Amino acid sequence: MPLQPEYFSMVLARARVTTPNLAAELAVAAAQADELTTALRESAARHKIYLLACSIPMRVGGVLNNLAAFIAPSGALAFQDKQCMTRFDAERWGITGGNPPQVFETSCGRIGVSICYDSEFPLHLRTQGAVFNHRDWPEAIPPCPVVPLA
Numbered sequence: 001m002p003l004q005p006e007y008f009s010m011v012l013a014r015a016r017v018t019t020p021n022l023a024a025e026l027a028v029a030a031a032q033a034d035e036l037t038t039a040l041r042e043s044a045a046r047h048k049i050y051l052l053a054c055s056i057p058m059r060v061g062g063v064l065n066n067l068a069a070f071i072a073p074s075g076a077l078a079f080q081d082k083q084c085m086t087r088f089d090a091e092r093w094g095i096t097g098g099n100p101p102q103v104f105e106t107s108c109g110r111i112g113v114s115i116c117y118d119s120e121f122p123l124h125l126r127t128q129g130a131v132f133n134h135r136d137w138p139e140a141i142p143p144c145p146v147v148p149l150a
Contacts, residue, residue: 001050001108006066006082006116008054009036026057026064026093033058037069037077045075050106055082055115057095065098068115078104080113084121101127 013029033056044051053069060067066082066089081098082089089095101124104111112128119125 001052003052004054006055006068007057009033009056012036022092030057030059030064040069041071041075041077044071044073048073050108050111052111052113057093060098064093064095066095066115067098068113070104070111070113072106078102080104080115082115082118083124084117086117089117101125103128 007029009029009032010025013025013032016028016032017024036056037053040051040053050073051069051071053071055066055068057064058067059065066085067079068082070078070080072078079099080102081100082095083097083101085095085097101112101114101118104113110129112125114124114128
């Protein structure tokens with residue numbers, strides 16, 4: 001199953017913003033979210049694969065959330081919302097936590113997704129039925145550094 005990194009959609013947004021401007025890039029990424037998820041669904045269906053696509057900033061009910069797209073070989077689409085924002089997510093971009101953790105049933109077994117900082121909180125993983133904490137496998141998920149914002 002191919003995996004894409006958090007906020008990879010921001011790389012695509014930079015192609016449409018001519019000067020460095022994080023706010024403009026975020027606005028473009030959110031505006032092109034539907035177009036991107038459509039292309040990712042078509043790709044997963046064409047190749048008959050599960051795809052854990054990049055997280056995408058999306059407007060949901062008037063607020064900005066960070067959602068990871070989980071796509072089945074059929075093209076069926078579901079999302080895992082990021083729960084725990086870093087200070088940058090919250091303070092600079094205004095991104096808020098979304099829906100609670102869920103588990104995706106696949107032909108390969110059950111899959112739970114934790115986006116970035118969510119992986120630092122065992123309750124998030126336990127809610128998904130995880131039988132291990134990533135700290136048992138330290139190389140599996142590198143720790144998120146906490147950097148104060150000036």
